[in-house]
Amino acid sequence: MISQFTSSVVSNQKLGEKIFKLTLSSPYISKRAKPGNFVHIKVGSTYSPLLRRAFSVHNVDKQKGSFEVLLKVVGRGTGILSEKSPGDILDLLGPIGKGFSLPQEGKTVMLVAGGMGIAPLWFLLNNLIGKTDKEKLLFFSGAKTEKELLYCENLKDLGANLMVTTDDGSFGTKGLITDLFLKEIKGRKNDSSKLMVYSCGPPEMLKRMSEISKGYDLSCQISLEGNMACGVGACWGCPVKLENGWYKRVCVDGPVFDAREVVLE
């Protein structure tokens, strides 16, 4: 159930180029949020920026009653949030949306993250560790440059099979993460029914993931972004087109969709 509440900033940590991790105090979210859910944060008290900003729940700490969001400064709203200090109070709506469905037992699980798309997948991964056989857990992480690549060390420590690309080749394989993923899929002829894929990243990457999923009939859950106004399903401002020609709302019908069900442009 979506609730509105205030939450204080516990910490604000710079993780990379223009990338910040905000830890927020909220026993409510830490208990209720599922991987793939998001929160809708009011940036300030002035009218510019006006609308809330949506962020995936990046991780929760049930003991401490806190959760994290990952943000990259792309405009004024994220700029203001990146300057928050411990003790600052934020107005939030959450948890919102249909999250990821966890994989059935025995499936090989692939997580494919592009840039900031790692935000919800990190929370998902933390839920999978211990439940999924490490040999059957693959993490694909892509970014533009090494500076925007997050958690490589942590991912190795967690024991996930890690595959990395950067657009400029500054770390890992040079190229797109979707190409590396496709290569892996092609190498696993005829076992698409044994796979469960999860992905999040920029629009063009998710479009490619959707094409690959349709081409190989992969079970793939993608977490989408949309220009959201209300964030609670009322305004229909954040639609995603479906194969049947109609639309669903990214905010409450998603943000997680079957990659084979949606038409991304």
Next chain:
Amino acid sequence: MVSGSSHLSVKIAGVEFSNPVLVASGTFGYGEEYESLFDLSKLGGIVTKSITLEPREGHPPPRTFETSCGMLNAIGLANVGVERFIKEKLPFLKSLKTRIIVNVAGSTVSEYEEVVKRLNRSKGIDMLEINISCPNVKEGGIAFGSKVKSAYECIKAVRKNSSYPIIAKLSPNVTDIVEVAHAVKKAGADAISLINTLVGMAVDVERRRPLLANITGGLSGPAIKPVALAMVWKVAKAVKVPVIGLGGIMNTEDALEFILAGASMIQVGTANFVDPQTSIKIVDGLSEYCKKKGIRKITDLVGKLKAD
């Protein structure tokens, strides 16, 4: 069902409201979307999303874009259609202790008539708001509201067919809104709400493309409040019909500005996205204001702007 009268109660077109604060069409879905966020019965009333005869899927994305102190939208009247509205959405609205105003839109006069006829048979509706001012659809909407003659004809046809009191929702995208207000009053509108959104656009200079798929959209939010206020004042002064004011209302002071300018009631729109509790904060704020200033009834304030 609405609880008894108080210093905030308002009566327009024979319908009594517990307070003058409504939530605006298109910003509050079918009410159910906000159920978990506050007690909806505290509202004066809920104006639903525009309802058309057939379900509409709406425009392709992007449908919204934030601008300075406001936002653009081109949703394209996405809605479930009148039959599903009655079957799936109205029962919840009916269960609330607040007034229900169904917003009606169409591409032709006969579509408006047909939607109204189907709604006539349903219980639990208090009023209709006729959307002759949507700026984002090619047919209907603003096509009716931007011309005096077609606004008159559309409202006249709806009035003839409706068993409910009707509110004509006017567009600000006209040369003279007072002229349109006179026309809809003459056609039988029981009340007038204004303003709908202002036509606007935004451009991505990197891609050299519009930021909305529909190219233009409707501008709303605090950016349009001064425009809305001036139009409410002009219409309320010139036309003897209850006026419902909307356009960028964010707080109690904004609401009071509209009431002083002549609005009997107000609607909260874009502010619902910013803070879903804006409308009930305004209800409380109006009550406090009346107490503090020794005002017996909020209706005593309507049109009390000292402009001479």
